[in-house]
Amino acid sequence: MLAFLSPWIAGFTIFFGYPLVMTAYYSFTHYDLLSAPRWVGLANYRFLFQGDQQVWPAVSNTLWFMAVAVPANALFAFGVALMLSRARRGNGFFRTVFYLPALVPPVAATLGFVYLLNPGTGPVNSLLGALGIQGPLWFDSPQWSKPSLVLLGMWGVGNLMIIFLAALVDVPKHLYESASLDGAGSFQQLRYVTLPTISPVILFAVVIGVIEALQYFTQAYVASTIAAGSAAGATEGANSLGYPLESTLFYPILLYQQGFRYFNMGYASAMAMLLLVVALGVTVLIIRNSRRWVHVAGAAR
C-alpha cells in the first residue's frame, strides 16, 4: 500500500513537508544565507509584531488588494462569461480573444502595462489627453498604483472566465424555463437561478483569488521596479520595491526584501509562517461561511 503511495509521499515530502519544516525552523534563527543559522528564539517574531515599521503598510496593502482585486476579478470574469454565454455569433472568436491575455507571461504583461500607463509618454494618457482629460500618474502615483495593478489582474482573468463560462452553460435550461413561466424577469433569473447554480464556482474563484492576493508578488515587483526604473538610479542604494511611497509594498514583497536583500532570512521565514497561519485562517473562514450560500447540486442536505 505504502509502495503505491510512495511517489506522492516523496513529492509531498520534498516539495511541501521539508520546506514547511525548515521554514518553521528558520523562523527561530538568524539566517543570512551565507553562514549557518544561529538560534535566536522568538526574536524574529518580536520584531515582526513590534519592531518592523514596514509590516503594517505591507499588511494593509495586501488586505486592500484582497478586498478589491478578488471581487473585481470575480465580477469581471463572471460578467464576460455571462456575455459570452448569451452571444450567438462570433462566440468562438470572442472566447479566444478574451482568453488570450491569460496566456501572456506575468512579467511581460506587467512590462506592457507599465509602458501603456506611463503618465508622460504612454498611449493611454495620450488618448485621454486628446479627449481633454489629464490622465492620472498610474504606476507613479501612490493612489493609483494599486488600482493599476488591479486593472492588470482584471485584464488577465481568462482562466477564471473560462471556468465561469463552463459553469454558466451547465445551468439546466429547464430551471430558466420554469423560472420564466413563474414570471421571473432576467435579473431575477440571474439572482435566483444562475447564481445559486454556479455558486461552487464563485466559491472557487473567491478562495483562489484570496490565496493569490496573499501571495501577490511578481506583478508588484516588476511594476515597482520598472516604474521607478525610468527615474531611478544605479543599483547602488536605490531600492525601488514598493515604489511609489510603499504603495506597492505587499507582504510577500517585504518578505523578499528582508530575506534576500537584507540577509534576514530567519525573519523572512517568520513572516512566511505568519502568512501561512493567516491564509489558513482566511480559507477556513470562507469555506465555513460558504455552507450558507453554496448550493451543491444533488448533494444530500
Place this chain on the structure above:
Amino acid sequence: MRRLAAVMVVLLLALTAGACGGSDESKSTSSGGSGDITFWTGFTDRELGVMEDVVADFEKTHPNIHVKVVGGISDDKIVAAIRGGNAPDVAHSFDAGAYAGAYCGNGAWIDLADYMKRDGVSEDIFPAVTQTYSKFEGTRCALPMLADAYGLYYNKDMLAKAGLSGPPKTVTELMDYAKKLTVRNADGSLEVVGLDPFNGFYENIAAHWAPQWGLDWTDESGKSILSSTPGWADMLEWQKELIDWYGYDDLVRFQAKAGDEFSPQQAFERGKLAMNLDGEWRVAFIAAEHPELNYGTAPLPVDDAEPDLYGSGYTSGSIIGIPKTSDNQDAAWELLKYLATDTGALAKMANDIRNVPTTSDALQSPDIKPDENFNVFLDIFGNPNTRTTPVTVVGSANQDLVDAFAAKYQAGKVDDLQAGLANLDKAIDAQLAAAGGGQVP
C-alpha cells in the same frame, strides 16, 4: 622481480621528487596559481569591453591563468551562486555599502589578510575612505576597485542663456539657479527642470546629498543620529522646498518621460535637465552618446553654514573579492591583486570606463588622460571631507529606510519632520538589532 621492484621504486621516487620540485617552484614565484578561473562583473556593454581588455592584459603577463569574464552580474546573483556552490573565483560587486558587511561579516568572501601579507600588499595603498567600505569589523574580505565620486553636472549653454555665471557653490544659490533655469510649456507642464532633488530620481538618494551638509549617519556606538543632527532636517526641508516650487505632480510627470538613466535618452544629456547630481562615469557616457553637449562639472554645492565643505562629496565604489567556494584561490588572488593594485590596469579602467582609480599611485599616474570635467571628480574623491555610507550586515536597509522616509516627506505625507526622524532612528536601530549585527563606525 626484485630488480623490477627496485626500478619501480626508483621511478616512483623520481616522479614524486620531480612533482614536489615542480610545485615548490610554482609556490615560490610571485605568479603562483594557474588554471581556469571565472570572473563575474557587473559591467555591461561598452564598460564590459574595457574590463575584458584589462583581463586580456592580465592573461598576457600570467600565461598560466585563463580567465572567463561574465558581465551583467548583480549582487543577488553572487549571493545565490555562493549558496549554490557555483560562485565565480573572483566576484565584483557594485554596491560595497550594502554588501561588504554581508560578504565580510559572514565569511562569504575569504579573508584576504594572509594573501596580502604573503605578497606584501598593504591596505595603505588605498585611500582611507575606500578602506572603510571594503572591510567589515576588521575583516578585510575585499579590495576596492574603482570608485565613484558624485558631483554637479551643469549645462553651460543654459546657464549662459539665463545670465548665470559659473556653477553654484551654496545650496541657496543652487535653488536660485534651479528656479531660473526651469522652463515650462504653455500648458504648465515642465519642459526643462533646473535641478531635480526628488528622492529616487536618477542618483538622488539621501546618501548622495548628505555629505553636502556634512552629515553622519551614526555615532561611534552605531546608533542612528538622524533626529539629533539638525543638518538632516535642513537637507530634507531644502529638497522639499524646491520640489514644492515645481509642483510635486508636475515633477512626477516630468520624471516619467525623463529617459532611462543609462540610455542616451538620459534627461541631462538630452538637455531636459539643466543641472544634475551624477557620478563621474557620466563623463564617458556623454563623450560616447552626446559629444556635442556643452557641459561642465563641479563639486556639489554645500550648506551655506558649512562653506569649508565645498569641494567634497559622496564616494562609494566597487569591491572585488574571492567567494569562499572558489577552488582555485591562488589564481583568483593573482587576478584580484592585478585588478586592484596594478597602476596600469587601473589607469586604463579610469580612462575608458571613467571611474575613479582606487590606489594612491594610480590617482597620480601620468597614464590617466587629462579631462577637465573628469579631474573635478578626482579632486572630489581626494578631498578629506568626502564621505561614504556606513557598512552594515543588513545590506542597504538603513539607506532604504531613510530614502523611504525622505520620499514620504517630499510627498507631503509627514506632518512632523522631527518626530518622523526620531521614529526613523528607532526603525533603523531596530532593524540592525534584529539582524544581530553591528555597524562600521
